[in-house]
Amino acid sequence: MAVDISVSPRDGEVPLPAHLRPAPPCAMVIFGASGDLTHRKLIPALFDLYEAGLLSKQFAVLGFSRSALSDGEFRRSAHDGIEQYTGRSVPEPIWQEFSKGLHYLPGRFDDATSYEALRARLAELDADRKTQGNRVFYLATPPELFQVITACLGEAKLNQRQNEHGFVRLVIEKPFGTDLNTAQELNRGVQTAFDESQVYRIDHYLGKETVQNILAFRLANGIFEPIWNRNFVDHVQLTVAETVGVERRGGYYDQIGAFRDVVENHMLQLLSIVAMEPPVVFEAEPVRDEKLKVLKALRRIPPEQTGELTLRGQYTAGAIDGQPVSSYRGEEKVAPDSWTETFVVLKLHIDNWRWAGTPFYLRHGKRMPARATEIAIQFKRAPQMFFPGEERLEANVLAMRIQPDEGISLRFGAKVPGPTMQLQEVDMNFQYGSSFGPNVDQADAYERLLLDAMLGDRTLFTRADEVEQAWIWAEDILQGWRQHSSNVHFYPAGAWGPAWADAFIDRDARQWRKF
């Protein structure tokens, strides 16, 4: 549970509204602080929180990596990162205050003396910055280092609270394992050093405004829940389409593929939020219990059914926005004979009372013609047709657009004005920009997640059993694919996957959503 503290506003500032709780005093140690994530996401998010008055004045960031940086160099790099990734110049007075909280300590992640130095530096920060012994350890390193860092924190007893009211928390970046074995092994390691209540596993999709809004939409509006089930919903489509290729991640991606990079984690998280039962109360454990039940109810796809219920693709050379782009096999650090998938579709069933018989189609790919993340609830048709041409109308669709063009729309049939009873589809549309003002600040997912980690709210973080359950389900599919390694269909970059992708859904007399 979150700790309630009150923090006085800065001089001349308007106090925060009651529902905005600022973080308590704490020191955040970022392992891998010289890396890309820290530069692009973590520091800009912390700065935004500070500017919004949501970070305590008694905060400290302690960057910890091998690179020999001074505090000054770390601060300069932080300043550049904030300007580059927030796209605005940093207000000098706020930067002067904020930067005093940024510190850096070079060290090795597997070396006990480095952890002794870390302990000493944290004690100094407690004294200088009044961080009260509260610690958040953020693992922003390559994932193969998560185990050793966690174990070393435990051996150095840095996992223990400094005082009765204090806290020590561990935030772990993705990916959490690359299969069931590695995820279980990592969970065992983490839970040897830390109690599960101290652990915050990041899935940054859960920090997105639009994903949280799915929860608000479902749980705060009485009209949708009664129709949110097999009786009214024909099927659900989840799409995560990217126009980009593998960029500089070729070496990593070629080992992982689209399924493990996006579907097994982000898309299953979206699916569980869309499909879960309302929790008894909106708190971390009841919410995560309900998400876990969805994962447990996901029908397994035995290896012999992967051919029927899944489809993989890989992009060849093509064009995006009229510009020629390379094939996947031609990307940097990708094996020239790679069979790694860059596109995947799946048909899933959730075997519970709410969803029995209602398929969920998942589609994810790189080098698609458009960037779109969307959840579309496709409702059943009206039981009887009265009007000419009605059968050609699309059935009602509730589309929740996660990005871009964030919002929600409901598609329905309307009479075209005129003397005949002619129908056409129209959309009722909610857009963040027009409803909350053009300058509405869609906080970056990391702002919300960092704040929640400091506040002690685990609702938007994945629990150990959720992670393992997702891998249990994914294992069958991976096994099926291993047995048919060459069964990957090619598609030109700039197409919506291989031609087979249309056949995959056509055979159920349904169509993919168009973007």
Ligand SMILES: NC(=O)c1ccc[n+]([C@@H]2O[C@H](COP(=O)([O-])OP(=O)(O)OC[C@H]3O[C@@H](n4cnc5c(N)ncnc54)[C@H](OP(=O)(O)O)[C@@H]3O)[C@@H](O)[C@H]2O)c1
């Ligand atoms: N970058 C993103 O946008 C992004 C998005 C989502 C998730 N993530 C996750 O966030 C984590 C960090 O990603 P990143 O892109 O920031 O990674 P990165 O830039 O490759 O690495 C982070 C830091 O870890 C240290 N490091 C690397 N290899 C090491 C080794 N063998 N031994 C000790 N230290 C090593 C490096 O610092 P030193 O050399 O100074 O020690 C490096 O600056 C990863 O788990 C990634 O999957 C990243």
